[in-house]
Amino acid sequence: MPAKVDMDKIVSLCKRRGFIFPSSEIYGGLASCWDYGPMGVELKRNVKDAWWKAVVHERDDVVGLDTSIMMHPGVWAASGHIDNFTDPLVECKSCHLRWRADAIEGKRCPQCSGELTEPRMFNLMFKTFMGPVEEKASIVYLRPETAQGIFVNFENVVTTSRKKLPLGIAQIGKSFRNEITPGNFIFRTREFEHMELEYFVKPGTDEKWLDYWVKESFDWYVKLGIKKENLRLRQHGKDELAHYARDCYDIEYLFPMGWSELEGIANRGDFDLTQHAKCSGKELSYRDAEAGEKYVPYVIEPSAGVDRSVLAFLVDAYEEEEVEGEKRTVLHLHHSLAPIKVAVLPLSRNEKLTPLAKEVFKRLCPRFVTDYDDSQSIGRRYRRQDEIGTPFCVTIDFESLEDKQVTIRERDSLAQIRVPVEGLEKVIEAKLRGEAFDASTLWATRQK
Numbered sequence: 001m002p003a004k005v006d007m008d009k010i011v012s013l014c015k016r017r018g019f020i021f022p023s024s025e026i027y028g029g030l031a032s033c034w035d036y037g038p039m040g041v042e043l044k045r046n047v048k049d050a051w052w053k054a055v056v057h058e059r060d061d062v063v064g065l066d067t068s069i070m071m072h073p074g075v076w077a078a079s080g081h082i083d084n085f086t087d088p089l090v091e092c093k094s095c096h097l098r099w100r101a102d103a104i105e106g107k108r109c110p111q112c113s114g115e116l117t118e119p120r121m122f123n124l125m126f127k128t129f130m131g132p133v134e135e136k137a138s139i140v141y142l143r144p145e146t147a148q149g150i151f152v153n154f155e156n157v158v159t160t161s162r163k164k165l166p167l168g169i170a171q172i173g174k175s176f177r178n179e180i181t182p183g184n185f186i187f188r189t190r191e192f193e194h195m196e197l198e199y200f201v202k203p204g205t206d207e208k209w210l211d212y213w214v215k216e217s218f219d220w221y222v223k224l225g226i227k228k229e230n231l232r233l234r235q236h237g238k239d240e241l242a243h244y245a246r247d248c249y250d251i252e253y254l255f256p257m258g259w260s261e262l263e264g265i266a267n268r269g270d271f272d273l274t275q276h277a278k279c280s281g282k283e284l285s286y287r288d289a290e291a292g293e294k295y296v297p298y299v300i301e302p303s304a305g306v307d308r309s310v311l312a313f314l315v316d317a318y319e320e321e322e323v324e325g326e327k328r329t330v331l332h333l334h335h336s337l338a339p340i341k342v343a344v345l346p347l348s349r350n351e352k353l354t355p356l357a358k359e360v361f362k363r364l365c366p367r368f369v370t371d372y373d374d375s376q377s378i379g380r381r382y383r384r385q386d387e388i389g390t391p392f393c394v395t396i397d398f399e400s401l402e403d404k405q406v407t408i409r410e411r412d413s414l415a416q417i418r419v420p421v422e423g424l425e426k427v428i429e430a431k432l433r434g435e436a437f438d439a440s441t442l443w444a445t446r447q448k
């Protein structure tokens with residue numbers, strides 16, 4: 001089943017409408033690095049907020065954490081990243097391009113068909129030096145995942161939160177991987193953001209909790225509007241499991257380049273806490289006073305990419321359709337993800353309309369991310385708002401000056417309702433919460 005939209009169209013919309021720009025563009029760009037523009041930063045923030053709300057705020061068994069990107073190098077030795085966080089790398093002997101050996105078909109260079117070197121293992125962690133002296137003793141790594149910051153703080157969090165197991169610790173933050181073949185826009189980059197949960201459970205209950213988090217994670221995307229038929233689950237084969245994993249599922253999405261991983265949910269067993277206890281010399285176990293037990297918890301880890309989720313939400317929301325003979329591009333983003341919730345659009349720049357339009361804007365902007373736009377024709381402004389996924393446009397026309405009513409246009413159905421300016425914010429609030437947009441009755445009321 002082919003994906004419904006080409007990546008080129010997504011990249012072009014993102015550039016055109018201020019979602020995502022190539023990094024350092026005026027210098028020719030930097031491979032696989034991207035900057036989030038005014039719309040992109042709102043969308044990305046909304047994705048992270050939706051995840052934090054679902055995983056931390058709406059539960060009493062998960063707390064949050066924000067740990068540093070650079071950590072003691074011993075962390076990465078203990079976690080196995082120094083020895084195992086590698087990909088097999090081959091280099092073309094003719095054009096010198098480098099490839100991930102397991103990601104190419106055949107034995108020749110995909111670029112020039114040249115002969116390839118034997119694979120050598122390449123560590124994906126970025127190295128840098130801490131302090132003014134560039135020597136081996138001062139090497140530190142940029143974290144390739146946020147999870148280790150959680151494991152090394154397990155004791156701190158359990159002690160201070162005074163919560164019982166099962167207990168989750170969640171973190172959102174930047175990770176860095178020196179990927180051999182980044183690409184597909186923001187799907188695979190060398191700097192990206194993770195949304196990770198480490199959910200600590202009693203050994204023996206881990207399989208149940210793995211099933212639970214696979215379902216929770218899958219449903220999160222569906223609740224936020226991703227079509228179920230564009231998502232699927234895939235269990236890792238035994239030979240595919242990471243060195244720390246007892247079991248693992250990928251949630252895959254039908255991206256423009258085909259089915260690819262969106263999120264991984266792994267049963268990490270007690271690998272990490274045991275390793276850190278061994279290497280740090282600090283005991284990392286959990287004492288259940290009521291049951292009179294002490295054990296090293298097992299960990300279930302849903303690990304999602306913020307940027308990859310942003311891409312999936314954009315691809316899934318994208319639609320080109322024909323409305324009254326004209327092509328319309330629209331992002332059917334879930335209301336909670338839309339960068340702008342409501343746009344205030346006076347019919348024209350006519351000075352008689354401006355004061356009321358500004359009054360409407362002032363009324364709405366403290367409550368919702370609101371855009372004010374009075375440039376160009378109203379048709380072009382609607383088109384812009386459709387392309388950035390704004391759920392509602394409020395239009396102020398000359399009749400508004402008489403009856404103190406405005407028109408609200410809904411993005412997906414294009415239906416319109418006429419409502420009083422007084423109390424407009426309550427109407428928008430209800431519609432954003434999902435109240436039916438019943439155009440027929442309200443519009444009919446106005447016609448009478």
Ligand code: ATP
Pocket residue numbers: 177179186187188189190191192194261262263264303304305306307308309
């Ligand atoms: P892949 O197999 O695609 O390289 P992975 O299995 O190494 O991914 P994990 O370590 O499980 O990925 O990371 C969890 C999630 O983080 C992924 O599902 C993805 O959403 C995101 N992610 C991982 N690597 C990258 C990257 N280089 N760029 C953007 N997102 C990434």
